[in-house]
Amino acid sequence: MLKRLLVAGWLALAGMTVVADEAAKPLVEIYMPSPCLACIDWGAYLADNGFKVSYKETADMAAVKKRLKVPKEVESVHTAVVGRYFVEGHVYAEDIHELLRDKPKARGIAAPGLPRGAPGREYSNPTCETACTTLDLTSGEREVQRDLFNTLLVKPDGSTSIWARH
Numbered sequence: 092m093l094k095r096l097l098v099a100g101w102l103a104l105a106g107m108t109v110v111a112d113e114a115a116k117p118l119v120e121i122y123m124p125s126p127c128l129a130c131i132d133w134g135a136y137l138a139d140n141g142f143k144v145s146y147k148e149t150a151d152m153a154a155v156k157k158r159l160k161v162p163k164e165v166e167s168v169h170t171a172v173v174g175r176y177f178v179e180g181h182v183y184a185e186d187i188h189e190l191l192r193d194k195p196k197a198r199g200i201a202a203p204g205l206p207r208g209a210p211g212r213e214y215s216n217p218t219c220e221t222a223c224t225t226l227d228l229t230s231g232e233r234e235v236q237r238d239l240f241n242t243l244l245v246k247p248d249g250s251t252s253i254w255a256r257h
Contacts, residue, residue: 116143117191119178122155123148123169130169133181133211140184142173162249165201176200177245181209186242186255198245200254208237209257 119137123130125148134144149155155170159177167180174191177199190200202209244254 117173118143119171119173120145121169121171129211136210137184160198165203181211182242201243206238206240
């Protein structure tokens with residue numbers, strides 16, 4: 092009987108720890124056009140790297156970007172919000188964690204365009220108009236194609252500086 096109580100107590104404690112860990116994860120709200128498989132892949136990557144993720148499909152991405160004051164020069168397909176910042180494009184999780192930790196005076200961070208090899212863009216399909224990831228290739232093999240790119244910090248005045256290099 093004592094053994095069962097100890098096991099039950101341990102499981103309850105473990106369950107409480109998991110709930111506490113989940114509650115501590117920062118929420119990333121991803122605004123995206125429909126369908127956007129690469130946007131969904133990026134969200135799954137963030138969920139695997141310590142974030143809680145919600146998806147918000149919208150037909151008017153321009154209105155979202157305007158509301159969040161995302162400069163045209165740094166735009167990508169999707170726009171996310173985490174804390175008081177926007178995250179534009181396929182930004183690495185560690186860049187977002189650093190942003191939340193350091194809390195710079197900024198509007199947000201951005202990986203402009205659609206860099207190949209960025210999270211959610213590891214398997215690029217050049218024929219997909221919305222930058223979808225490839226589900227299957229005719230050769231039967233999936234090859235990572237990679238571009239070098241910078242994550243930019245967007246300052247309050249809209250100017251940018253390099254936040255991280257990838």
